[in-house]
Amino acid sequence: MSSVGGMDGSPPVAEFQPTVTHGGRFLRYNIFGNLFEITRKYQPPVMPIGRGAYGIVCSVMNFETREMVAIKKIANAFDNHMDAKRTLREIKLLRHLDHENIIGIRDVIPPPVPQAFNDVYIGTELMDTDLHHIIRSNQELSEEHSQYFLYQILRGLKYIHSANVIHVDLKPSNLLVNANCDLKICDFGLARPSSESDMMTEYVVTRWYRAPELLLNSTDYSAAIDVWSVGCIFMELINRQPLFPGRDHMHQMRLITEARVTHATHPTSPSYNSIPSSSSAHNIAARQVIGTPTDDELGFIRNEDARKYMRHLPQFPRRPFVSLFPRMQPVALDLIERMLTFNPLQRITVEEALEHPYLERLHDVADEPICTDPFSFDFEQQALTEDQMKQLIFNEAIELNPNFRY
Structure with missing residues (x-):
C-alpha cells in the first residue's frame, strides 16, 4: 500500500532557544507567545506541530530513550473542574491501555514546583x-x-x-x-x-x-x-x-x-x-x-x-x-x-x-487482542477537589519519572 503524506507542506520554522530554569532541571521556551517548560531530558530543537483551545503541542526528542515524542501542554488545566477531570481521566486511561492502535503515553512531565502548578504536559508517541x-x-x-x-x-x-x-x-x-x-x-x-x-x-x-x-x-x-x-x-x-x-x-x-x-x-x-x-x-x-x-x-x-x-x-x-x-x-x-x-x-x-x-x-x-484487565473508573466516584486532582496527576508524573529529584 502506498503511503500517505504529512500534515502540511509548510517550511520549517526557526529553532526556539531555551532558557535554563529551576536549577538546571528544566528548559523554558517561548513558542509564539506560549510558555513551554519541560525537563532537561528533552533537548532542542523543539518544533510546534499543533495548537488549540487547550494549549500547544510540540515535537521533541527524549535524549534518554532517543525517541521523538509529541508533548501537549494543557494550559491552566485546573481552571475548569470538568477539564481537569478530563485530563486526569486521559492520563489514567492511556497508562492502562496498551495496544498498537491506541496512542501510547510516554510521559507526564513533573511540574517545576510540586502542588503549585497549573499547566500539565503530557508526552505521547509522535505521529505524522x-x-x-x-x-x-x-x-x-x-x-x-x-x-x-x-x-x-x-x-x-x-x-x-x-x-x-x-x-x-x-x-x-x-x-x-x-x-x-x-x-x-x-x-x-x-x-x-x-x-x-x-x-x-x-x-x-x-x-x-x-x-x-x-x-x-x-x-x-x-x-x-x-x-x-x-x-x-x-x-x-x-x-x-x-x-x-x-x-x-x-x-x-x-x-x-x-x-x-x-x-x-x-x-x-x-x-x-x-x-x-x-x-x-x-x-x-x-x-x-x-x-x-x-x-x-x-x-x-x-x-x-x-x-x-x-x-x-x-x-x-x-x-x-x-x-x-x-x-x-x-x-x-x-x-x-x-x-x-x-x-x-x-x-x-x-x-x-x-x-x-x-x-x-x-x-x-x-x-486482535483484548484487554484482560478492565479499566476502573472508581477514582471518579468521589467528588475530587482541585487540589486532589492536582495530587493525582502529580502522582502519575512521579510514577513515570521515578528518578526525578527536586
Missing part, C-alpha cells in the same frame, strides 16, 4: 498527521487505504471496549496516522465506562459523529455509540466530506432521519467517477439514505416525549446504500449500513464488524 487533515487534503486515498484505516479503528476499538471503556468522541481528528498508514486512536478525555447507565453530564461530543441515542438523551447508551461514529468516519473517508454535518442538535437529527446527504466528488475520492455530476457543480442532489426509523427501530427509546418527537417527524423512506453508491463494493456498503443502524440494539458490534466479509483480507482474530 490525522484523518481530518488527510480527508481535507489532495492526498489520494484508494479504497484499500480506507479499508485499512477502518480495520485499524475497529481493531483498536475491540481492545478499548474489552477494557470496559467507551471512547465516546471518535472523529477524524482523534485518529492519528503515520506515513506508513499506521493508525492510532487518541483523546480519551470523554471516555466512559461501558457499564454506566447514567447519561454523561459533561457531554460535549462532536455533533457530526453523534449516535441517535445520544441525540435523544437516552440514558441507556452502550459501546454501540462508537460503532455509529466509525460508520460516519468511514463514509467521510470515501466521500471526502462529513456524512451528517448538522448545524445544531435538531438539525443533526433531521439529517439522520431525513438523510439528505450531499456527496462530494473530490478528485481523489474512490467514488469520484461513480457519481454523475451536473455541469454546474461538482456535487449531486441530496438523497435519502437512512430514512425515518420505524416503530421497531424506535423500540430502544424509553422516554415517551422522545418517542412522540420521533413519530411526528416527516416520513422519509430508507434507500439501500447499494442504489446510491453503485460503484462501491456491495459488501462494503452492507457493513456501513449495519454500522449506521438507528437502533443501537440492532447495530453491528465491533467484533461482528471485524468478522464481516469486507474485512476478511485483514481480519485475524489471533492478532
Whole structure:
C-alpha cells in the first residue's frame, strides 16, 4: 500500500532557544507567545506541530530513550473542574491501555514546583498527521487505504471496549496516522465506562459523529455509540466530506432521519467517477439514505416525549446504500449500513464488524487482542477537589519519572 503524506507542506520554522530554569532541571521556551517548560531530558530543537483551545503541542526528542515524542501542554488545566477531570481521566486511561492502535503515553512531565502548578504536559508517541487533515487534503486515498484505516479503528476499538471503556468522541481528528498508514486512536478525555447507565453530564461530543441515542438523551447508551461514529468516519473517508454535518442538535437529527446527504466528488475520492455530476457543480442532489426509523427501530427509546418527537417527524423512506453508491463494493456498503443502524440494539458490534466479509483480507482474530484487565473508573466516584486532582496527576508524573529529584 502506498503511503500517505504529512500534515502540511509548510517550511520549517526557526529553532526556539531555551532558557535554563529551576536549577538546571528544566528548559523554558517561548513558542509564539506560549510558555513551554519541560525537563532537561528533552533537548532542542523543539518544533510546534499543533495548537488549540487547550494549549500547544510540540515535537521533541527524549535524549534518554532517543525517541521523538509529541508533548501537549494543557494550559491552566485546573481552571475548569470538568477539564481537569478530563485530563486526569486521559492520563489514567492511556497508562492502562496498551495496544498498537491506541496512542501510547510516554510521559507526564513533573511540574517545576510540586502542588503549585497549573499547566500539565503530557508526552505521547509522535505521529505524522490525522484523518481530518488527510480527508481535507489532495492526498489520494484508494479504497484499500480506507479499508485499512477502518480495520485499524475497529481493531483498536475491540481492545478499548474489552477494557470496559467507551471512547465516546471518535472523529477524524482523534485518529492519528503515520506515513506508513499506521493508525492510532487518541483523546480519551470523554471516555466512559461501558457499564454506566447514567447519561454523561459533561457531554460535549462532536455533533457530526453523534449516535441517535445520544441525540435523544437516552440514558441507556452502550459501546454501540462508537460503532455509529466509525460508520460516519468511514463514509467521510470515501466521500471526502462529513456524512451528517448538522448545524445544531435538531438539525443533526433531521439529517439522520431525513438523510439528505450531499456527496462530494473530490478528485481523489474512490467514488469520484461513480457519481454523475451536473455541469454546474461538482456535487449531486441530496438523497435519502437512512430514512425515518420505524416503530421497531424506535423500540430502544424509553422516554415517551422522545418517542412522540420521533413519530411526528416527516416520513422519509430508507434507500439501500447499494442504489446510491453503485460503484462501491456491495459488501462494503452492507457493513456501513449495519454500522449506521438507528437502533443501537440492532447495530453491528465491533467484533461482528471485524468478522464481516469486507474485512476478511485483514481480519485475524489471533492478532486482535483484548484487554484482560478492565479499566476502573472508581477514582471518579468521589467528588475530587482541585487540589486532589492536582495530587493525582502529580502522582502519575512521579510514577513515570521515578528518578526525578527536586
